Amino acid sequence: GQQLNQSPQSMFIQEGEDVSMNCTSSSIFNTWLWYKQDPGEGPVLLIALYKAGELTSNGRLTAQFGITRKDSFLNISASIPSDVGIYFCAGRPEYGNKLVFGAGTILRVKS
């Protein structure tokens, strides 16, 4: 079945640093979404991308939909302690309405 490879698995960075994470797939996706999840809570939508090449920002977050439609990245600029959490990429395949999720990137921030 479709799988998303998300990297890195975890990051431990200094407050103020920029963060970059990405997702790749061998299949084409029509939509890319990025979520953040805190312990014991459901994922919260951060950014949605609908077109190949699309670059979208949400505050300090920027995400791009890869030209090949097989990858996406998320950047966080000037990280702060509340950025701590697990970030998931999710994609909607060409056919069907379900989302396929990556395994997540654990972000820890040292203040």
Add this chain to the structure above:
Amino acid sequence: DTGVSQDPRHKITKRGQNVTFRCDPISEHNRLYWYRQTLGQGPEFLTYFQNEAQLEKSRLLSDRFSAERPKGSFSTLEIQRTEQGDSAMYLCARSQPPNTEAFFGQGTRLTVV
């Protein structure tokens, strides 16, 4: 507020018991999804409804699992004869066609002992 309420938030049950979870999205006219998430993994798709019609079921949804959305509003997910491997977070999400983004509830954490 994502517009999705799930109940209960936590459930501990003995192996072999049946459990039922409920999901209430804010609007009747939307898609409703169930996902399961185990520790260290991303959510995995189980099933989804368009109004009251169940349109797709994952192979993860064994015969012990059943989901309903009788009036196209709230939904229930029942697990019969629970097993320890059923321990997970069960997430409900809504989306509004034609948009694809899904908004998740806070989840129900199931522990089977």
